[in-house]
Amino acid sequence: xxxxxxxxxxxxxxxxxxxxxxxxxxxxxxxxxxxxxxxxxxxxxxxxxxxxxxxxxxxxxxxxxxxxxxxxxxxxxxxxxxx
Numbered sequence: 001x002x003x004x005x006x007x008x009x010x011x012x013x014x015x016x017x018x019x020x021x022x023x024x025x026x027x028x029x030x031x032x033x034x035x036x037x038x039x040x041x042x043x044x045x046x047x048x049x050x051x052x053x054x055x056x057x058x059x060x061x062x063x064x065x066x067x068x069x070x071x072x073x074x075x076x077x078x079x080x081x082x083x
Contacts, residue, residue, distance in 0.1 A: 002026055002070055006059040016056035020066070022049045032069050039065060 003023035010016055025048075026032065033046040042055040 002066075004066060006062055008056065015054070018053040018055065018057045018062070020051040020053070020062060022051075025049050026070055032066065035069055036062070036065060 001024060005021045007019040007021060008016060009019060022029070029049075029051065030046050033044045033051050036051065036053060037044040040053065040055060040057055042053055044054070045052040
């Protein structure tokens with residue numbers, strides 16, 4: 001079972017970042033990061049249980065990619081929590 005949250009952060013110069021935090025991350029988190037990078041054409045950083053995207057991206061667009069990616073790899077359940 002994979003749980004994740006979308007958080008947003010604004011720096012002092014006004015740039016937005018989208019942070020995807022996983023409670024139980026999938027094994028192929030780097031592959032998921034590269035898929036997000038190619039889809040949204042932006043800089044992506046993968047750290048332990050987080051994917052940091054240097055762009056403001058709506059949560060439903062991210063959830064579609066994550067759910068597609070996880071369900072194509074395995075039959076685990078995916079739960080999205082709105083914050």
